[in-house]
Amino acid sequence: MSSPVVHHAVHAAPRGFLRKYIFSTDHKVIGKQYYLLALFSVFVGMLLSVLMRFHMIYPDAKVSWFEKLWPTGAAGGIMTPELYLSLMTMHGTIMVFFVLTTAPQSGFGNYFLPLQIGAEDMAFPVINMLSFWTTFAALVVLLAAFFVPGGAPLSGWTAYPPLSAVGEIAGPGQGTGQTLWILSIALFCGASLMGAINFIATTIDLRAKGMTLMRMPLTCWAWFVTAILSLLGFAVLLAAGILLLLDRVAGTSFFLPAGLVVNDQILNHKGGSPLLWQHLFWFFGHPEVYIAILPGMGLTSTVLSVFARKPIFGYRAMVYAILAIGFLGFLVWGHHMFVSGMNPYTGIAFSVLTMTIGVPSAIKTFNWIGTLWGSRIRFTTPMLFALGFVSLFVTGGISGIFLGQPALDLYLHDTYFVVGHFHMIMGVAAIFGIFAGTYYWFPKMYGRMMNETLGKIHFYLTFIGVYAIFTPMHFVGVAGNPRRYADFKEFEFLGQLMPLHTFMTHAAFFTAAVQLIFLFNFFWSMKKGARAPVNPWEATTLEWTVPSPPPHDNFGGRLPEVYRGAYEYSVPGADKDYLMQNEPVAAAKTQE
Amino acid sequence: MARVSPSDVLRGTPPATPDYGDGGRRGGPARRAGITGIVLACAAIVMLFAALTSAMIVRRGLGGDWQTLTLPGILWVNTGVLLASSFALERARRALRQGRREAFNHLWLAGTVLGFLFLAGQYAAWRQLVAAGVYLATNPSSSFFYLFTVAHALHLAGGLLALIFITVCAWRLRLGPGRRTAVDVSAFYWHFMDGLWIYLLLLFRFWG
Numbered sequence: 001m002s003s004p005v006v007h008h009a010v011h012a013a014p015r016g017f018l019r020k021y022i023f024s025t026d027h028k029v030i031g032k033q034y035y036l037l038a039l040f041s042v043f044v045g046m047l048l049s050v051l052m053r054f055h056m057i058y059p060d061a062k063v064s065w066f067e068k069l070w071p072t073g074a075a076g077g078i079m080t081p082e083l084y085l086s087l088m089t090m091h092g093t094i095m096v097f098f099v100l101t102t103a104p105q106s107g108f109g110n111y112f113l114p115l116q117i118g119a120e121d122m123a124f125p126v127i128n129m130l131s132f133w134t135t136f137a138a139l140v141v142l143l144a145a146f147f148v149p150g151g152a153p154l155s156g157w158t159a160y161p162p163l164s165a166v167g168e169i170a171g172p173g174q175g176t177g178q179t180l181w182i183l184s185i186a187l188f189c190g191a192s193l194m195g196a197i198n199f200i201a202t203t204i205d206l207r208a209k210g211m212t213l214m215r216m217p218l219t220c221w222a223w224f225v226t227a228i229l230s231l232l233g234f235a236v237l238l239a240a241g242i243l244l245l246l247d248r249v250a251g252t253s254f255f256l257p258a259g260l261v262v263n264d265q266i267l268n269h270k271g272g273s274p275l276l277w278q279h280l281f282w283f284f285g286h287p288e289v290y291i292a293i294l295p296g297m298g299l300t301s302t303v304l305s306v307f308a309r310k311p312i313f314g315y316r317a318m319v320y321a322i323l324a325i326g327f328l329g330f331l332v333w334g335h336h337m338f339v340s341g342m343n344p345y346t347g348i349a350f351s352v353l354t355m356t357i358g359v360p361s362a363i364k365t366f367n368w369i370g371t372l373w374g375s376r377i378r379f380t381t382p383m384l385f386a387l388g389f390v391s392l393f394v395t396g397g398i399s400g401i402f403l404g405q406p407a408l409d410l411y412l413h414d415t416y417f418v419v420g421h422f423h424m425i426m427g428v429a430a431i432f433g434i435f436a437g438t439y440y441w442f443p444k445m446y447g448r449m450m451n452e453t454l455g456k457i458h459f460y461l462t463f464i465g466v467y468a469i470f471t472p473m474h475f476v477g478v479a480g481n482p483r484r485y486a487d488f489k490e491f492e493f494l495g496q497l498m499p500l501h502t503f504m505t506h507a508a509f510f511t512a513a514v515q516l517i518f519l520f521n522f523f524w525s526m527k528k529g530a531r532a533p534v535n536p537w538e539a540t541t542l543e544w545t546v547p548s549p550p551p552h553d554n555f556g557g558r559l560p561e562v563y564r565g566a567y568e569y570s571v572p573g574a575d576k577d578y579l580m581q582n583e584p585v586a587a588a589k590t591q592e
Numbered sequence: 593m594a595r596v597s598p599s600d601v602l603r604g605t606p607p608a609t610p611d612y613g614d615g616g617r618r619g620g621p622a623r624r625a626g627i628t629g630i631v632l633a634c635a636a637i638v639m640l641f642a643a644l645t646s647a648m649i650v651r652r653g654l655g656g657d658w659q660t661l662t663l664p665g666i667l668w669v670n671t672g673v674l675l676a677s678s679f680a681l682e683r684a685r686r687a688l689r690q691g692r693r694e695a696f697n698h699l700w701l702a703g704t705v706l707g708f709l710f711l712a713g714q715y716a717a718w719r720q721l722v723a724a725g726v727y728l729a730t731n732p733s734s735s736f737f738y739l740f741t742v743a744h745a746l747h748l749a750g751g752l753l754a755l756i757f758i759t760v761c762a763w764r765l766r767l768g769p770g771r772r773t774a775v776d777v778s779a780f781y782w783h784f785m786d787g788l789w790i791y792l793l794l795l796f797r798f799w800g
Contacts, residue, residue: 123625197632205625231632235639243647246739251729254651271655271732276647283643 013552023133025125026552030132031111032445037136038103039522041094042431043515044143048091050512053505055079057498059487072172073151084486085154086173090146092157093181095427096288097188098139103434104295105230106135106195109223111445113199115543116217118208118560118582120553123201127194134191142184145177153178156484158281161255161274162262165247169262182245189238192230199227208542210562214319215581217541217566218312221319222298225326226291232330233287240280247272275340282333289426290329293393294322296433297364300386302566303436304371306539307383309577311567313370314363321360321367328357338409347406354404361397365390380537381455385436388463389429395467396425399474414484417477420470428466435459435518442525443532447549450529454521458514465511472500540578541566626773627780634784637747641788644743645795648736652799661733661800663793664720670713671793677706678786681755681779688767688775697762704755707748707782714745733800740792748785754778 014020024030054061059079066074073083110128114121122128145152150172155164159181168175203224207216216224243254251268255277258270305312312318334342334350368390377383399421403409412418435458442450476497481488488494488501535544542560543550560582568579652658684699718741721727721734728738758775761767767775 124629193636197629200632201625201628204628205621231636232639235636236643239640239643252735253732254647258655271657272651273654276650280643280647
């Protein structure tokens with residue numbers, strides 16, 4: 001047996017408050033910073049969605065504090081359609097960028113990638129710190145849009161021109177608010193690119209001895225492929241953002257055609273194309289969906305294996321499926337543009353490629369079921385959320401097959417069917433991945449266990465709640481209920497759908513309230529939870545070989561050596577039902 | 593006082609090199625990560641310029657308002673200056689490998705100064721266009737020209753900061769073996785900027 005590689009602890013732990021907690025280069029502190037930023041953002045985003053749902057069923061309600069918050073947007077306490085659209089824009093932007101992109105990849109990835117591959121830190125700690133603070137600045141700039149004259153922009157998280165490009169003339173929020181939105185996204189792109197470089201370089205170059213690529217936990221594979229998608233996608237979004245900004249402030253005509261009349265004024269642009277933005281945006285935007293969901297898939301694979309006490313079914317197939325999803329994700333952006341008047345043959349090509357993604361997705365789903373098959377499941381809170389992830393992934397994925405057909409999408413595209421679809425798969429499934437990660441890794445991050453009873457109550461109520469919110473959206477969508485409308489009372493045919501909207505709104509209030517249980521459990525357990533042992537879940541990966549929480553340099557100056565894959569559960573003949581990745585082969589043989 | 597190399601600045605403090613039993617041929621993780629990092633940064637820049645190029649190709653085919661841009665003649669001189677700068681950096685690296693530290697210092701400084709000259713030349717090219725009445729919003733061709741050249745100049749300015757840092761380290765006799773990665777990585781990035789510039793020049797020569 002070869003001795004473990006000896007490393008001297010070259011990182012002295014920083015002492016001062018600023019260097020230790022604020023401008024820290026420790027990947028664990030940065031991971032927590034990202035996580036807490038996302039936690040703050042998700043509650044802001046959720047509050048906005050609750051206000052939107054309220055307005056949908058009570059469009060004429062006078063609420064005095066609306067007027068205090070938005071004197072022009074809610075004059076007399078009644079929400080204007082413009083205010084509704086600005087809430088929608090900010091809800092989408094905050095949730096997609098600052099929650100779904102931030103928590104699973106930058107939060108958990110930063111904290112656990114070095115620990116799981118046996119490294120002392122990320123490859124470029126200072127760039128890591130810069131990346132977090134740039135993300136923080138991006139969030140501040142975005143939220144500032146609420147407080148400038150005109151308020152937040154109206155153009156949605158996709159910011160389609162001409163609306164996003166013509167400026168103040170198009171409505172409140174399209175002036176300074178929209179410019180701040182673009183600046184925020186540009187900053188976020190820069191931060192994501194720095195993060196992506198760090199993740200890829202760390203995975204390639206800093207793996208411990210014996211940690212071959214095919215021994216990496218599937219979480220690491222997911223973070224690795226997600227980082228590649230970020231590297232290639234965010235650079236394109238940055239390019240698009242620069243072009244949009246120039247159209248707004250420098251009088252160029254990249255996205256604005258000639259003869260555009262807005263509010264009775266002919267604009268002085270010519271020759272550009274709004275569709276050019278759509279192509280650039282969705283070339284980023286579709287991979288972004290996988291940036292949000294892949295880390296959740298990796299985590300679900302790990303959590304299912306840990307609590308089913310079985311090796312993950314088809315490890316190699318899982319790896320190739322992640323790679324295939326990442327690759328195909330760059331070839332399907334046109335399915336967001338079926339209604340843009342594209343050539344039907346192009347539509348068919350995008351449709352076929354979209355259907356192809358169903359293959360690796362199905363491989364993953366069947367392998368998850370294969371992992372559970374015949375196992376004696378430990379129904380802990382992280383396991384429940386991982387099972388919830390599988391459920392939501394299947395539900396949201398199946399409605400994606402409907403939308404991937406151009407003929408059906410033409411009908412469904414601007415309806416609530418799409419809202420139901422993407423919330424199920426990109427929103428709630430990814431959020432369930434984040435919850436699973438939180439309950440699973442909290443003991444390692446904070447050294448204390450979260451309360452299981454509260455966790456289970458949180459799971460069951462949330463699971464029922466999200467299905468209650470988003471399932472009816474598919475029905476109202478098929479019935480022709482348009483999306484992005486602030487108010488349905490003008491449309492007679494929508495009157496019969498209002499009971500469903502009322503139900504969805506109350507389900508949203510309920511589900512939002514349930515999240516307070518999580519918030520309480522999270523902060524209460526941080527101080528009062530039971531002390532966490534080193535390996536409370538009896539898992540095999542390297543983060544469970546170090547104290548909870550891990551010391552500053554992770555492995556105390558001795559980097560681990562890895563002898564086996566990440567999913568060795570119920571090994572025949574072994575005296576316990578799992579073998580840690582750093583358990584030497586000789587030791588395992590004697591157990592056989 | 594502990595010395596700080598550019599790679600330290602980028603990475604924080606580097607981990608010690610583990611023994612891979614290969615006599616150090618693979619290089620330490622710090623060096624390998626530095627090289628991987630710069631290749632990835634260049635890949636992101638390729639994606640940025642590829643996206644802008646695709647936008648340019650699409651925009652050129654739309655609207656029928658594209659006017660071919662006459663490139664300022666000074667751009668060809670600037671190209672020569674940038675290539676000479678890269679050549680000087682390569683000669684400097686060779687001198688460093690041969691242990692000729694003084695030659696390294698002079699050649700690296702020459703490369704850095706030539707880099708400044710290139711930026712000054714680009715500024716002169718923009719002034720020439722402005723003098724001819726060609727502004728950012730004059731025509732889509734001029735919009736893309738300013739956009740591409742300014743984006744390239746900003747990326748090049750980032751590289752120039754690295755060259756200056758190494759120049760200062762070298763002249764203060766603080767360019768130990770631990771900083772060879774910084775030298776190699778900076779030179780790699782600089783040559784990449786050359787290649788990117790030649791691509792842009794050809795793009796505008798034949799498509800602009």
